[in-house]
Amino acid sequence: MSGVLIIAEHRRGELRPVTLELVTAAQAAKQGSSGKVTVAVIAADPQKFVPALGVPGIDEILTVKVAAPEFEPDTYEAVVKALIEERQPALVLIPHSIDSFGYAAAVAAKGRYGFATDVFRFEYQDDGLVATRGGYGQKVNVEVDFPGKDTVVLALRANMFKPPEGAASPTVVDFPAPPAKSRVTGREFIEMSSADDVDMTAAEFILAIGRGIGEESNVAQFKELAETVGATLGCSRPIADAGWLPKSRQVGQSGKTASSCKLYVAMGISGAIQHLAGMKHVSTIVAVNADAGASIFSIAKYGIVGDIFEISAALREHF
Numbered sequence: 001m002s003g004v005l006i007i008a009e010h011r012r013g014e015l016r017p018v019t020l021e022l023v024t025a026a027q028a029a030k031q032g033s034s035g036k037v038t039v040a041v042i043a044a045d046p047q048k049f050v051p052a053l054g055v056p057g058i059d060e061i062l063t064v065k066v067a068a069p070e071f072e073p074d075t076y077e078a079v080v081k082a083l084i085e086e087r088q089p090a091l092v093l094i095p096h097s098i099d100s101f102g103y104a105a106a107v108a109a110k111g112r113y114g115f116a117t118d119v120f121r122f123e124y125q126d127d128g129l130v131a132t133r134g135g136y137g138q139k140v141n142v143e144v145d146f147p148g149k150d151t152v153v154l155a156l157r158a159n160m161f162k163p164p165e166g167a168a169s170p171t172v173v174d175f176p177a178p179p180a181k182s183r184v185t186g187r188e189f190i191e192m193s194s195a196d197d198v199d200m201t202a203a204e205f206i207l208a209i210g211r212g213i214g215e216e217s218n219v220a221q222f223k224e225l226a227e228t229v230g231a232t233l234g235c236s237r238p239i240a241d242a243g244w245l246p247k248s249r250q251v252g253q254s255g256k257t258a259s260s261c262k263l264y265v266a267m268g269i270s271g272a273i274q275h276l277a278g279m280k281h282v283s284t285i286v287a288v289n290a291d292a293g294a295s296i297f298s299i300a301k302y303g304i305v306g307d308i309f310e311i312s313a314a315l316r317e318h319f
Helices: 018-029 075-089 104-111 216-229 237-241 273-279 307-319
Strands: 004-007 035-044 061-066 092-096 112-127 128-135 140-145 154-158 171-174 206-207 232-237 265-266 286-287 302-305
Touching: 004 018, 004 075, 018 035, 018 092, 018 112, 018 154, 035 075, 061 075, 104 112, 104 154, 128 154, 154 265, 216 232, 216 307, 232 237, 237 307, 265 307, 286 307
Parallel strands: 004 035, 004 092, 035 061, 061 171, 092 154, 112 154, 206 232, 206 265, 265 286, 286 302
Antiparallel strands: 112 128, 128 140
16 A cells, blocks of 8 residues: 545535645655555536646545435445545545544544644654644643555645645546435535634734633733734633634644745744644744743744834834
8 A cells, every 4th residue: 555645625616725734734745655646526517626736746636426416424325435445555645624523434434544633743653653732621742643544535634734835737537426425415505603703713913812811811912012013812621611712713733724824923832732733834924922931932933032012112102
């Protein structure tokens, strides 16, 4: 068994960005398994997604034509099962999403494959593949291995890998869909309104606050500061857990990844590993903390050891 199989995800005629993130993840996987990277597109018109998949890192695109116009779990389960049996991949990568919840566990259980969800990191070690996911409400990181499993299915968390850049021309091959009896019928697609008050993944400039602000009453001045400097206000987990800011503002392993952020100003954030995971793609990090030994300084491009309230006041005066 060799190679990496990626199951593409699309919605309402558009390829979801997480699919290309899986391509980058697959490059790391190739270090531990020989073979090519194959992306399978399961759709009523799979050819329409081929241009979006013309990126470096993909060796082959499998187009699988099915009757269902949108995601249908029984169809996906049958197709993915057939793909694995035919191609014998060492690793299958899928998004950790509401769609994959509908078929991935069934495929892994029936095929007796290795399986882990909500994975944000993985690597090949001497004893085989090791995947890392959160546990106990994201308070700890759990390493999972898969002894005796020739094929492993990993559902990867979105916004953890940067999609590849550039253009390429992968080989395109048709794959016949096996028969599948659907137990559901789709009637219409209803876009649910989001409870999030902001999309942190799209913010280019984030000013984030942490435990160092001390009290909830101090949130207002940093919200004002963020508006003044043109930043999106974010926070670390303690602030969101306390209800001082909505969970949608939380940056970190159990929150949002600052995937589009170019400038991240962290004020009063110590830099726990869970928070640092949400900043891995940020090009410029500025840290302000009274503790010179804070972990945040280890990844910051610029660091200020000082009182965040004094720095905040100085910035407001400047602007």
